[in-house]
Amino acid sequence: MSNTLIEYITTFVLAAFVGFEVISKVPTILHTPLMSGSNAIHGVILVGALAIAARANGPLEITLGFLAVVLATINVIGGFVVTDRMLEMFKARPSSPAGKDGQQ
Amino acid sequence: MTPGSPLLLAASSALTMGQGVRLAYLLAAVLFILGLKQLSSPKSARKGNWTAAVGMVIAIAASLPGLSLSSTKILVILAAVAIGVVVGWFAARKVAMTAIPQMVAAFNGVGGGAAAVVSVSEYLHTAALAPGVVQSFSTVFSVVVGSVSFAGSVIAFMKLQELMRGTPITYPGQRVVNGGILLAIVAGAAYLIGIHTSIPVLIGALVLAVVLGFGFVLPIGGADMPVVISMLNAFTGLAVAASGFVLGNTGLIVGGTLVGASGTLLTMMMSDAMGRSLGNVLFAAVGKVVAGAGGDAESSEGKNYRSGSAEDIGVLLAYSNKVIIVPGYGLAVAQAQHAARELATVLEKRGVEVAYAIHPVAGRMPGHMNVLLAEADVPYDQLKEMDAINDEFRSTDVVLVVGANDVVNPAARESKSSPIYGMPILNADQARNIIFLKRSMRPGFAGIDNALMYDPKTTMLFGDAKDSLTKLVAAVKAA
Numbered sequence: 001m002s003n004t005l006i007e008y009i010t011t012f013v014l015a016a017f018v019g020f021e022v023i024s025k026v027p028t029i030l031h032t033p034l035m036s037g038s039n040a041i042h043g044v045i046l047v048g049a050l051a052i053a054a055r056a057n058g059p060l061e062i063t064l065g066f067l068a069v070v071l072a073t074i075n076v077i078g079g080f081v082v083t084d085r086m087l088e089m090f091k092a093r094p095s096s097p098a099g100k101d102g103q104q
Numbered sequence: 105m106t107p108g109s110p111l112l113l114a115a116s117s118a119l120t121m122g123q124g125v126r127l128a129y130l131l132a133a134v135l136f137i138l139g140l141k142q143l144s145s146p147k148s149a150r151k152g153n154w155t156a157a158v159g160m161v162i163a164i165a166a167s168l169p170g171l172s173l174s175s176t177k178i179l180v181i182l183a184a185v186a187i188g189v190v191v192g193w194f195a196a197r198k199v200a201m202t203a204i205p206q207m208v209a210a211f212n213g214v215g216g217g218a219a220a221v222v223s224v225s226e227y228l229h230t231a232a233l234a235p236g237v238v239q240s241f242s243t244v245f246s247v248v249v250g251s252v253s254f255a256g257s258v259i260a261f262m263k264l265q266e267l268m269r270g271t272p273i274t275y276p277g278q279r280v281v282n283g284g285i286l287l288a289i290v291a292g293a294a295y296l297i298g299i300h301t302s303i304p305v306l307i308g309a310l311v312l313a314v315v316l317g318f319g320f321v322l323p324i325g326g327a328d329m330p331v332v333i334s335m336l337n338a339f340t341g342l343a344v345a346a347s348g349f350v351l352g353n354t355g356l357i358v359g360g361t362l363v364g365a366s367g368t369l370l371t372m373m374m375s376d377a378m379g380r381s382l383g384n385v386l387f388a389a390v391g392k393v394v395a396g397a398g399g400d401a402e403s404s405e406g407k408n409y410r411s412g413s414a415e416d417i418g419v420l421l422a423y424s425n426k427v428i429i430v431p432g433y434g435l436a437v438a439q440a441q442h443a444a445r446e447l448a449t450v451l452e453k454r455g456v457e458v459a460y461a462i463h464p465v466a467g468r469m470p471g472h473m474n475v476l477l478a479e480a481d482v483p484y485d486q487l488k489e490m491d492a493i494n495d496e497f498r499s500t501d502v503v504l505v506v507g508a509n510d511v512v513n514p515a516a517r518e519s520k521s522s523p524i525y526g527m528p529i530l531n532a533d534q535a536r537n538i539i540f541l542k543r544s545m546r547p548g549f550a551g552i553d554n555a556l557m558y559d560p561k562t563t564m565l566f567g568d569a570k571d572s573l574t575k576l577v578a579a580v581k582a583a
Contacts, residue, residue, distance in 0.1 A: 005238060008349055008357055015133070015345075015358045019365025022137055026144045028377055028489070029462075031370065031470035032330070036208045037143045037153045038366055039337050041136050042215050044160060044359035045344045047167045048222040048351050053181050054171035056225065062177075064225040066184045068218045073188020074195070075215035080157045081196035082207050086471075087150035089201075089478035 033086045040079025046072035128166030129355035135159025136362055163355045201479050202436040205469045206264035209333045212340055213257025219343035219360075220250030220310060223350050231301050239350060240301075244293040246346035247306060248313040253339040255317025260333050263326050270326030272389040278323060279387075285316045323389045327510065330469040331374045331385045338367030377464040379516070379527035388523065409545065412563040414572060417539055418579020421447075424501035426457045428493065430530055431477065433467050434507015434542065435569050441480035443573035444506060448486070450580050459486050461493045461503075461530050463511035494531050503535040507542065507569045513554040524552055538562040541572045 026034055049072040053065025136159045142152025173181070192211070199207050223246040227235070235243065262268045292309040296302060324332055341363025348356030375382045421427060429444060448458040460482065466473040474487060488496075497503065505512055512532040515522035532538055538561050545557065545564070556562060565572050 004352065008352070008354065011354050011357050012345060012349075012361050015361035016365040018137055019140075019362040019367075020369055022140045022362075023144045023366045023369060026370070026373065027146065028464035029471040029474045030144065030146060030149055031334075031374055031377070032204070032208070032472055032475070033149055033153070034140070034143045035330075035334050035337055035367070035370055035469075036204075036211075037156060038140060038341070038363045038370070039208055039212050039215065040153070041139070041156050041160070041359055042212075042219075042337070042341045042344045042363040044132075044136075044163055044356055045215060045218045045222060045347060046160075047163055048344075048347050048353060048356050049218055050164070050167060050171060050181065051351055051353070052222050052225045052229070053184070054173055054177055055229070056177075057229065061225055061228060062180060064221050064228075066180055068221040068225065069181055069184035070188045070191075071214040071218035071221065073185050074192040075211050075218060076160060077189050077192030078196040078207065078211040079192075079215075080153060080160070081193055082199075082204060082211065083153045084150065085196060086204060086475050087153060089475045 033083055036079065036083040036086060040076060040083055043072055043076030043079050046076050048072075122170070125166045125170060126354060128162055129353075129358065132159040132163035132166070132355060133358040133362075135162065136359055140362065140366055163359070167353075167355065200439075201476055202439070203265070204475070205330060205333065205472065206261045208469075209257045209260040209264065209329075209336070212333060212337045213254045213261065216250040216253030216257065216336070216340040216343055218250075219340060219347045220247045220254065220313075222347045223247045223250070224306065224310065226347075226350050227306055228303065231303060234299065234301050237297055237299065240297045240299070241293075242346045242349035244296050244306065244309060246343045246350060247310050248289055248293065249339050249346065250343035251310050251313035252317040252320070253336045253343060255314040256321040256332065256336045256339075257317075259318055259321040260329050260336070263321075264329055272325045273322040274389050278319070282316060282319045285312050285319065288312055289316065320386075324386065325389065328378075328385045330465070331371060331378070331382070333469075334367060334371040334374055335382075335386075338364050338371060341365075341367050374465075374470055377470055377528075379524075407558045409558050410560075410563050411566060412539075414565060414575035415579045415582075417563060417565055418576050419583045420537060420539075421451060421456070421502055421504070421576065422454055422580045422583035424451075424456055426496075426500045427451055427459075427502045427504060428497065428500050428532075428535070429458065429460045430503060430505045430508050430512060430532055431460060431462070431466060431473050432506060432508020432511060433472075434509075436467055436472070436476050436507070438507065438569035438571075440506065440568075440570035440573050441476045441482070443570050443577065445477070445480045445482050447504075447573050447577050447580065448482070450577055454580070459488050459493060459496070461490065461497075461532075462487055463490050463508070463530055464528070466508060466511055490528060490530055497531040497534040500535040502537045502539060503532040505532060505538065505540045505542075506573065509542070509554050510552060512556055513552060514556055515552065515554070522552065532556065533559065533561075536561065540564050541569050542566060543568065 049068035053069050056062045056065040139152045139156025142148035223243045227243050263270045289312050292305050341360045344360030345357050375385050451458050462473050512530050514533050516524045516527040516529045
């Protein structure tokens, strides 16, 4: 087993633990935005898509590279934008017009 | 590209990327983690999304200098990025708020597809070098899991978009067929991992994985789709991480694994919120209409219910002290959130206390209803979560159930044979009067009959939720 592989496995295992620990106790209203936000994060596959597109040989590999970049870009852009759109709705409004059933 | 064993290959490419790139990936990983952390709290959630987005920009920018690009390749990549940006942006920006769950499914699906394509392409590129065990395993894993995620997301999208039936689609021997496909995939994977380089076997595994993704989501009811999407989201994360092993890229490994792990936990939290186990969600085909709650003797046939006019109900509301609105997906479909807010406003003008009771899984995704009502400018302090409001129903004059059903179904509390038994529900049945705004007596999204609709305290107001609410506004004003 090479040192590089051990390094990758280490990274993988530690990242798995961090992923579990980082999101404990999420209120239900944030389940959807959190899912959507993490959905955008796996758009990091775009880095891999760019790499294979860049060194593709021949029409088949170029086509696959093109396809991968399109799909991954949709994942990244769509993911972050739709998450922001959801969370935009939660922004603290200037406190609701006076006397409106407030303070509970 | 140095020829050699794949591990050498991975090692050498990691080195040529340079240490600066690795540090940039580390920075990106930190930002992803902070972003997830901030996304977990209402105050910082929006910032968290942008924190993660900055991490993404850093990861992508850092990877660019290492690419050796001909001018043709630059054009191809720019074209692909441009298409992706335009499609992603418009899909995310223009889609109705009600359609957001299926958009998340779609964005997840393309991510899974991208991971599979990346690994297939890398396999084609390096097949001549006879990939080693780790390389083959990672490739097969990311191709299979990415394809399952892609295909499963397609079905989830179609069910939520109502391009196909939302209820479970089952046939005899379904599990045997799916199990058989899974076995075939495992056999193919074992063949490839046992150091046989075979492009046809890999493609075969991909095709079977797509079939499995379709077949595995078909029997799951529409109401359970959010949990499925969350799980497929975790799948895509793992597929991306495996692609990271294939390409020797720590940025992919960290980003993918974070999503895989946090997505798994989120999936379990979501099925918990529904009072169900993940296994029950995935395999019980809950929501098949035949599986009526409490046995067939209690089916809706021949039971009495009362329906009322908007005018009568308007008067009832106008002279109440306290009204609780229970919004459900029907409200979202009818785009009735603005009409609901208007009704609440006219009631408050008359001194009626109004609150919205938000069930954790109201709408089609947890938190979906909050998003919709916020869009209609409903004051945040009127939105009450289930635990905060459940004791108030007892002292409530009228509960207005707008396009919701399962979340107020007492069978979840009382009937052990009901598929939703154990799901926490809103105690709407404890209020003095219950008004259901529904199109018909048909069971809800989960396909389960609701005894509350036949309760003597209950009045049905049939029609489109938005029309009904508008009529109620007029009736309250006239009262």
